[in-house]
Amino acid sequence: MKLQFKTQAYQTRAVDSVVACFKGQPPSRGVTYQIDPGRVSTLSTPMQRDLYASPQEADAGFRNADVELSEMELLGNIKAVQQRQNLPVSDALAKDDKTGCSINLDVEMETGTGKTYVYLKSMFELYEKYGWGKFIIVVPSIAIREGVYKSLQITADHFQEAYGKKARFFIYNSKQLHQIEDFSSNAGINVMVINVQAFNSRGADNRRIYDELDDFQSRRPIDVIKANRPILFLDEPQKMEGGKTLGSLSEFNPLFIVRYSATHKTTYNKIHRLDALDAYNQKLVKKISVHGITTRGLTGTDAYLYLENIETSRSKPPVAVVEYEEKGASGIRRKRRKLRLGDNLYELSGGLAQYQGFVVSDIDARVDQLSFTNGVELTVGDITADISEKVLRQIQIREAIKAHFKKEQQLFSQGIKVLTLFFIDEVAKYRQYDDSGEVAGEYAQMFEEEYKRELNEVMTLEDSDYHRYLKGIATEKTHNGYFSIDKKSKRLVDPKTKARSNETDDVDAYDLILKDKERLLSFKEPTRFIFSHSALREGWDNPNVFVICTLKHSDNTISRRQEVGRGLRLAVNQLGERMDDPMTVHDINGLTVIASESYKDFVTALQKDIAANLSERPRKADENYFKGKLLVNDAGEETEVTAAMAKDIYRYLLKHDYTDNDDHITDTYHQAKEKGVLAELPDSLKPYEAQIGQLIDSVFSNAQLPHIDDGRRTKLNPRNDNFNKQEFQALWEKINRKAAYSVRFDSDELIQKCVGYLDLKLQVKRLEYKIERGEQNVDASYEDLKRGEGFTVKERDNQKYQGSVHSAVTYDLIGRLADGTKLTRRTIAAMLSKVKASTFKQYAMNPEDFMMQAVRLINEQKATMVVEHISYDPLNETHSQDIFTIEKPENRLDTAFKAKRHIYDYVVTDSGIERDFVEDMETRKEVVVYAKLPKSFFIPTPVGNYNPDWAIAFHENDVKHVYFIAETKGSMSSMELRKVEEAKIKCAAEFFDTIATAQVKYDVVDSYDKLLDLVR
Structure with a gap:
């Protein structure tokens, strides 16, 4: 394999930054x-x-x-x-x-x-x-x-x-x-x-x-x-x-x-x-997940328990995968088993007294928690009682192998080899020597035992390329150690480290790792698991490391960023091509860290490390921060942010609750940006929208820190019995009808509105030309001239062209505008004949820009009129109930809400407003059942499909039912909603007026109390 390199824009920017510092330096060949x-x-x-x-x-x-x-x-x-x-x-x-x-x-x-x-x-x-x-x-x-x-x-x-x-x-x-x-x-x-x-x-x-x-x-x-x-x-x-x-x-x-x-x-x-935030947000490095392992003591018992995982399925209750001790004929041994509600560990262990009272009372898949009748609760990754160092390391190795197989099954078909890296403190834990020569150390023995057990779980009767690949690799060949080699004995030895440091200066320790970099990426090389000394932490950066396991106690001498740093580089496939497609980069590139501490402790320390290195980032988005910054518009023109512009940006952030009282960027801003629903900037700032967004994003807030999840906690969110309630089925029956829209509007009205809008908004950019004055170098050689280096630029000047553009190109102005707006040539001609002379005069200054802006402005007015004159015609077609099962509901642990009246067990909220809304619906007695509607349930509109938020069934006076379709927004003023959102909402209102009965209401609310006012 040969690694492929390509020009990356973000790397080119870094190179240009250095080169531009010496602008004006005369060239010389030494x-x-x-x-x-x-x-x-x-x-x-x-x-x-x-x-x-x-x-x-x-x-x-x-x-x-x-x-x-x-x-x-x-x-x-x-x-x-x-x-x-x-x-x-x-x-x-x-x-x-x-x-x-x-x-x-x-x-x-x-x-x-x-x-x-x-x-x-x-x-x-x-x-x-x-x-x-x-x-x-x-x-x-x-x-x-x-x-x-x-x-x-x-x-x-x-x-x-x-x-x-x-x-x-x-x-x-x-x-x-x-x-x-x-x-x-x-x-x-x-x-x-x-x-x-x-x-x-x-x-x-x-x-x-x-x-x-x-x-x-x-x-x-x-x-x-x-x-x-x-x-x-x-x-x-x-x-x-x-x-x-x-x-x-x-x-x-x-x-x-x-x-x-x-x-x-x-x-x-x-x-x-x-920095770390830029790299993560631009998807230039792997996404990180952490498997934490926590040792917990239990009062009054020495019971050994390790909660490895909680598994869920659509058709069966969740089960807990647990390792415990069992008494057998040959003594006590450790065993893994799937526990269900009511299972008694005392009986399953063969009557070991340490497990008396350990009867499973609850298995909560949402929070990965296992509860027993004696009050003991375990979270995935927890180990009870005082365990030995050996047991902890064996569990880490097991978790690393499981994570490896999970990632390998996903990526094998894409030609991506998965590598797992173990850092250890001494060679003897991996390789030892006796009279017979080299023998497996403690960790190598653990690895082979756990690997064979997990391999049996992965292998099935299915005859696939992946299974044939696994069958072709002997267990003892799939792992290898990279350590220093003693020149006399030819044995692996611990590297020589510098005084007061954990870094090694022993070059022998790096030879195999670095020289085999490409070979390790090939499926032909059986090595997939690599053991190396923790002192070799830096310098080892093979891109296909997907799992890192540090078989040592975490301490304060090594930052968590250093621990994960060896696995952040984006992976390559068998052709040596970097897997950096922005659409799939984090689907492929995920780094799993197997930590010897709790998930919370490791992630907290990692986030702290990242935040500590962002000290130069501004913390406040006040006027002083924005003033004087450089903005570049689409034409490449640079503008410094004036005091007035800085005030406009500041007011914009304040108005939409994007900053708090201390001028810190709020979660509301980051959530709106992620969903693509940021409020529109004032017209004066729109030409610099992208740059202003970058300025805002440069202000540090905790919400920007990379989200680091526990890779074991990807659970199903099953649909529950609320879905079958009569009230929800009745609501669904009233809203599941599909409809087609049609638009009828007056051409004269459209022409009139477009003429006024063009006169108000059309501002064509004047052409700009650059003048460069130079002279031939006196000592220029023939080779210099061939390379284009025989002349030196002495002076440069940029000027705006004040006259009209005379071009050999013949433009079909009316045709171009008709194509761009999907209107008739007659309608376009009528518009152009009615605009002011000063507006049309701009065409001669820059025809291309005139046509581009005119199309955009006409389309904006056209969209407004389309929404005003839309009507829906019901179809015989309906949405299937399958959309509630085919479309897998999200279950993000950081925002999931345990629900009783929702049609799924958990509700994922996207903002604080939605969270408050859900909490109210869960506690108000008038709510019978509600659903967050799947994205597959949408209303077609001329400005894009629209997906309402909530469907709610109320009961009133215990007699009749009222049904409501709600959209939750932080701002109720239509002036503060984006034009596209406002248009979609107007279309939705027309849609529900057409297809639903008087029992179904639709509106936009910012709180449950506002909703209740509308229902009553």
Whole structure:
């Protein structure tokens, strides 16, 4: 397999942010200089002396050209980049006294979004635009160094295809100093990868970079490197912020420094941000679910119980999958069993006294809870009594295998291989050695036992490709360990870790993982489960890790973001193609974390980690926040938010309850955005709708944090007996009729309305043209001219065209408008003949924009009139009751409400208003039964299908019944509803007036009390 790479817009934006900081820098293909030849007489062999016998060849070097922009020009470029991304604007160039570098740029990119790819591409762009070709990538550990080197290898062909050239790259090695000579003498793109230990440690080998070496012609390697004025790219700079490390970086004499990280500690000039929220909301990383395991003590008993899952079905009551202890002929053993209501664990265990009183009294599928008659309650993932470390790890391994099979069955047919990663603390838990050689350790034995048991559950008599695939893999071949290897004994050993750190510097630990990266993604490779040392946490980023299980106690030294970071990258299929289709990305890309702590504790810590790294995001959406921000309209014109515009945005948010009294973004805003029902912006702000939305979304609120669910809690929400109640069946009979609509309106009235609307709203954008003045370079070569580099632009100017457009293109204005509006040519001609001369005059300024805007405005008026003149004709066709079973109702645990009068056991509410509405319906005695109508129940309208919210049956005076179809809205004023929503509601009113009897009422309400007023 060969991994495929493609141009991604979000990565291109990150690259452009760096390149744009040097706008105006004259291009150069490197400055020629003489490399210090050293003392040739010190060369020890004839071959070495021959190599350096020609000083003309040996001494020719190419260094990066100096930055010729002034500080003011650089700062202006940086500010422009920051403004375009709505980042905090720098007041001055942030200099770093420790490194001695005056140009420092920060790029923030979330783990798994490809920051290595971004800075590699940035090198090619900087070389293309400005001729800079000497780069050093500095990394904090060998793990990351090896990962970067692998990225350079696998992207080489991709970049050659895009830029027509390859980069020369190498890992700095103090014993292969000829590579530094090549780095200095080559005029193309040259990349050196170096870890901080290679120049910042006390060992003699690491200090060689600063020593005059006989085998390097009595020169210091650092002097040869610094003569190139390299550009430094720091990967994970927050791990290299010690004073000694930063001071050592000054020895490289960097032209400038760019720092790349997801979690910057120190910031200089931040020019790009793609944080955890951006990455999740743009679906650039996997969605996370967590399986938590909680140990609970029971008073007065040592009973062992593990509640593994609660299973549901449409036709049977829920059952609880439990592991417990059972007394047999050979002693006590652990057994898994499905428990039902009334099951007695004392009897099932063979009479073990510890289970007296454990009779199942309730199995609640909604909250995944199992209750016993003795008052003991367990939630999925709970383990009772004090269990051993071994039992906890076995349960974690079991959960990881179950999650693996579940994901694998889903993705196998799509050509996606699923990998599961176990992190452990010591090799002996996985592999041990005796006189016979290598034997399975404790975790390997547990794995094979649990794997075989789960495999038997998965395998059936069905003869499918997936089952044949599983049959072809031996249990002992499907897992493997990646650890350091002792060079003498050839045995797996624990990696050597640095003092006061859990990171390893042992390169042997990475060889197999990184070199087998592509092979592991192939179905031909049997390895699917990988055991690795927890010290190797960083640098291991195979994209197809779907399950991570850390077989150690969680502690405060490792953040939860680090624990999940190895599995965030989007998966690839057997062709090496990234599975990043926005429509299905999170259906495919899900990471399951098997935690050794409760779901709540792990998720709380993870959310805290994410929020802590969003400190630079603004918290308040007040006028000061919006003022001065940069907006770009559809034509690419940039506008700064004025004080008046900032006030308009602020009032808009306040008016629709999108901000609270403290100017924080509310849940109401995020819920409306998710449902696509945000209120319309004022007309003055509509040209910048997308950018204003981005500004609002940049303001942090807890509601933005990624939703992390428990993957085991996907339950059915069964329809209950309320559905069969006479009252609901009678209601359904009255509203299930389908109807077709027809529209009759007066053409003269439409013409009149459209003429007035065009005169009021039509504003054509004037054409803009760009003037560039340049001159030929005096020393331009033939090759420069072939590449289009023989001229240099000296001046640019943008001006708006004030006259009329004379084009060779003949436009059929009436025909184009007729096609776009589906009106007759006669009607269009009548409209154009009646608009003001000043309105029609705009056509000559920009015909295309005139026609585009006219079509939009005419269609808006047409839609309004269509709604005003609509009528419905009942059909003989009805909605089937099957829509209540075919369409699976949602059961999101965070919003589900346990119901008694609803036709399903649980109601999912989408807002606080709906929640209050449901609570009232559940407690008011006049409500007999109600339903949240499925999306399949819709009313056709000229502006799209409409799905009402609620169908409710009331009883009044215990005699007659009243039926109501309700739409719950936070705002009752029609002026505050979106035009499309308002139109749909008017159509719905006409629909129910036509098909229903007087007993059925329809209206929009904002509370149950308002509904009751209408019913009575």
